[in-house]
Amino acid sequence: MQTSTVIEAKKINKYFYSPGKVQVLKEVTFSVNKGEFVSVMGKSGCGKSTLLYVLSTMDTDYEGQLLLDDHLITDQPSQVLSQLRNEKIGFVFQFHYLIHEFSVLENVMVPGLKLNKLSREEVEHQAMEKLRIFDMHEHAFKKANQLSGGQKQRVSIARALINNPLIIMSDEPTGNLDKKNSDIVFGIFRELVQEFHQTMLMVTHDSELADKTDRTIWMEDGKIVSHL
Amino acid sequence: MKFGLIIEIAKALMLARIKQTMVAAVGVTFSITMFIALLGFMNGLNDLLDGLILNRTPHIRFYNEIKPSEDQPINVFEELTGFYNIIRSVKPSGARVNIYNNEAIIQTLEKDDRISGIAPKITVQVFFNVGNVDIPGSLNGIQVVEENRLFAFSDYVVAGDFMNLQNTATSIILGKGAADRIMAEIGDYVQVTTAQGNRLLLKVVGYYQSGLGELDNIQSYVSLATAQKMIGESASYVTDIQVKLHDFTLAPAMAKEYSTIFDIQADDIQTVNAQFETGSDIRSMISYAVGITFLVVSGFGIYNILNMMIYEKMDTIAILKAIGFSGTDVQQIFTSIAISIGFVGGVLGLIFGYFACLGIEQIPFETEALPTIKTFPVNFNPKFYLIGGVFSLVTTYFAGFFPSRKASKIDPVEIIRGK
Numbered sequence: 001m002q003t004s005t006v007i008e009a010k011k012i013n014k015y016f017y018s019p020g021k022v023q024v025l026k027e028v029t030f031s032v033n034k035g036e037f038v039s040v041m042g043k044s045g046c047g048k049s050t051l052l053y054v055l056s057t058m059d060t061d062y063e064g065q066l067l068l069d070d071h072l073i074t075d076q077p078s079q080v081l082s083q084l085r086n087e088k089i090g091f092v093f094q095f096h097y098l099i100h101e102f103s104v105l106e107n108v109m110v111p112g113l114k115l116n117k118l119s120r121e122e123v124e125h126q127a128m129e130k131l132r133i134f135d136m137h138e139h140a141f142k143k144a145n146q147l148s149g150g151q152k153q154r155v156s157i158a159r160a161l162i163n164n165p166l167i168i169m170s171d172e173p174t175g176n177l178d179k180k181n182s183d184i185v186f187g188i189f190r191e192l193v194q195e196f197h198q199t200m201l202m203v204t205h206d207s208e209l210a211d212k213t214d215r216t217i218w219m220e221d222g223k224i225v226s227h228l
Numbered sequence: 229m230k231f232g233l234i235i236e237i238a239k240a241l242m243l244a245r246i247k248q249t250m251v252a253a254v255g256v257t258f259s260i261t262m263f264i265a266l267l268g269f270m271n272g273l274n275d276l277l278d279g280l281i282l283n284r285t286p287h288i289r290f291y292n293e294i295k296p297s298e299d300q301p302i303n304v305f306e307e308l309t310g311f312y313n314i315i316r317s318v319k320p321s322g323a324r325v326n327i328y329n330n331e332a333i334i335q336t337l338e339k340d341d342r343i344s345g346i347a348p349k350i351t352v353q354v355f356f357n358v359g360n361v362d363i364p365g366s367l368n369g370i371q372v373v374e375e376n377r378l379f380a381f382s383d384y385v386v387a388g389d390f391m392n393l394q395n396t397a398t399s400i401i402l403g404k405g406a407a408d409r410i411m412a413e414i415g416d417y418v419q420v421t422t423a424q425g426n427r428l429l430l431k432v433v434g435y436y437q438s439g440l441g442e443l444d445n446i447q448s449y450v451s452l453a454t455a456q457k458m459i460g461e462s463a464s465y466v467t468d469i470q471v472k473l474h475d476f477t478l479a480p481a482m483a484k485e486y487s488t489i490f491d492i493q494a495d496d497i498q499t500v501n502a503q504f505e506t507g508s509d510i511r512s513m514i515s516y517a518v519g520i521t522f523l524v525v526s527g528f529g530i531y532n533i534l535n536m537m538i539y540e541k542m543d544t545i546a547i548l549k550a551i552g553f554s555g556t557d558v559q560q561i562f563t564s565i566a567i568s569i570g571f572v573g574g575v576l577g578l579i580f581g582y583f584a585c586l587g588i589e590q591i592p593f594e595t596e597a598l599p600t601i602k603t604f605p606v607n608f609n610p611k612f613y614l615i616g617g618v619f620s621l622v623t624t625y626f627a628g629f630f631p632s633r634k635a636s637k638i639d640p641v642e643i644i645r646g647k
């Protein structure tokens with residue numbers, strides 16, 4: 001099977017301007033293929049999170065080119081980027097960022113409702129299915145703030161999956177969890193890649209986790225130093 | 229569907245901060261209530277005061293003015309044309325105050341469908357003879373039925389039946405002030421002398437009280453026929469023709485129009501009573517200004533609460549943006565919060581305002597000067613409710629505009645990384 005590129009970065013440069021002009025990303029070029037589980041490793045401050053937010057399309061202040069699904073998305077208007085994020089990218093952050101006022105099920109449904117391709121009933125059904133993957137369906141009608149940290153993280157992964165995105169990006173997804181929960185979350189990631197051929201891009205500073213991914217990109221001082 | 233989602237999120241955010249949301253809504257409710265109560269009461273009073281004068285004033289009044297002729301004979305003398313003719317000490321001639329050919333005029337006016345009614349009138353200057361003293365008065369000879377239809381005559385007849393004026397020969401309805409001075413009871417006879425010297429006994433059938441003391445001291449009413457009889461004129465004698473229009477704003481133009489056709493003086497209500505209009509306008513303006521001030525203050529309340537909500541819900545805004553909500557969507561969420569507060573607060577305000585007006589209407593307000601008024605007058609014009617409603621939405625929209633725009637500009641990266 002021909003492997004297709006999901007996301008590709010070409011010579012990304014990025015600067016921070018306060019306090020002075022500091023270059024945080026230097027000529028970063030790499031790509032992630034479909035079905036790959038890629039991790040980005042590096043010390044704190046090496047620019048790995050910055051890179052992720054550039055790739056996420058939320059940060060548009062960079063030089064270079066970014067291609068998602070072989071389409072150039074650099075310099076697209078923010079409305080288009082919002083639409084792309086909604087449809088093609090799922091996010092899992094270090095902190096779960098659920099909407100506390102909504103139930104677990106509603107939290108998972110929000111991006112699906114926003115996409116507005118399926119009826120409310122269908123979105124609800126899909127959300128339930130996603131929750132079932134993570135054994136969270138029993139908690140579907142609880143409020144988000146009644147869950148434990150590990151449970152919240154699982155819900156946010158379910159939310160990332162609701163629109164069947166091209167790629168899931170995650171920033172230190174296990175950084176805020178204990179050993180047991182982080183194993184569960186990482187197990188889920190592996191399972192998604194192996195069983196559902198979900199493309200994953202994970203930023204982490206935990207080399208143990210990185211070792212278990214298909215490929216690790218090492219970053220140092222805003223540059224990619226090695227692909228493994 | 230998409231908008232439904234925005235409303236749903238707005239609702240969730242409001243429920244999370246239900247107390248503050250309610251405080252903001254109560255602010256709007258209070259200001260709209262005050263706005264409605266103030267305008268209703270103010271305009272009720274305005275209507276009352278204007279009604280005192282305007283209801284009883286004809287929209288156009290035709291009459292002959294006693295004044296010197298503008299065409300003095302010397303001006304028509306051919307040999308002196310082209311000269312400067314200076315005449316000193318010009319006096320008015322004994323011109324007829326009777327409106328010449330008034331029946332024809334009335335017939336013409338009746339055909340004009342802008343006119344809702346015509347009432348001829350005679351004004352007679354008289355003295356009431358009370359013992360040795362002569363008290364001056366002014367009698368209005370009226371067509372009782374028409375006068376009542378057009379100028380609510382019966383409202384101001386405080387004692388006796390006004391129809392007796394027509395049904396009883398040589399009867400009079402005395403002004404309350406005049407009656408007190410003459411000490412005439414209903415059923416008594418009073419003797420009057422006209423300026424021409426005619427004497428007549430008139431039977432008192434009622435009292436008239438307009439609320440304007442000065443008027444009530446002087447003015448009394450007799451029927452048209454009685455007045456004609458008093459001055460010894462025929463049934464065709466009329467000094468005033470009073471006209472009421474369907475739309476009184478046409479009065480100045482129509483007064484001018486008929487004044488030239490009939491070659492007669494015509495006064496319109498706007499010219500005669502300009503000061504009343506001005507007074508009403510200024511009172512309305514003040515009430516609007518106060519009402520709008522209330523609303524603006526409550527707008528600041530909404531502004532504060534939305535700002536606070538946005539600071540508290542930064543995380544939620546960031547995540548919404550991360551999962552694909554655009555700045556516009558976020559702005560719509562907070563704008564709909566503001567509008568909902570304005571709508572709920574506004575609707576409650578209109579309802580409470582209506583009840584406040586009903587309350588004010590129950591407060592007793594009795595005064596000698598205003599015989600027809602028993603409680604405070606309130607105007608329930610739907611216009612005020614419409615203005616109040618629209619204004620509550622407009623102010624809350626603007627109060628929500630800046631916080632919403634701020635929310636729309638929040639950078640999700642900053643929030644998510646900054647944790």
